[in-house]
Amino acid sequence: xxxxVRIPTILRTYTGGKAEVGAExxxxxxxxxxxxxxxxxxxxxxxxxQGKLRRFVNVYVNDDDVRFEQGLDTATPDGVGVSIxxxxxxx
Numbered sequence: 001x002x003x004x005v006r007i008p009t010i011l012r013t014y015t016g017g018k019a020e021v022g023a024e025x026x027x028x029x030x031x032x033x034x035x036x037x038x039x040x041x042x043x044x045x046x047x048x049x050q051g052k053l054r055r056f057v058n059v060y061v062n063d064d065d066v067r068f069e070q071g072l073d074t075a076t077p078d079g080v081g082v083s084i085x086x087x088x089x090x091x
Contacts, residue, residue: 001026003076005035006083014042023082028061029072031082046084056087 005023007015015021021039025031036043048054052072059066060083066074076082 001076001078004081008086014039025076028074028076031076058085
């Protein structure tokens with residue numbers, strides 16, 4: 001499945017400065033693997049050492065937070081948008 005992934009500013013060094021890139025995959029895990037294949041290094045910023053989503057990185061498929069869906073197994077049908085949003089803390 002072909003999806004559009006919105007890349008946050010902090011990760012754009014991996015995408016040559018692009019704010020959006022295309023990726024393929026039937027699930028979010030597949031999409032991240034495809035991103036890594038085409039933009040080496042990005043998966044390590046999104047996934048932890050166990051291959052799970054990092055605690056302070058939020059990922060949405062369309063408007064749905066994947067933490068409340070099926071996580072990396074969340075379906076990514078053709079044409080959906082995936083957003084990677086790092087958490088921001090401040091005080």
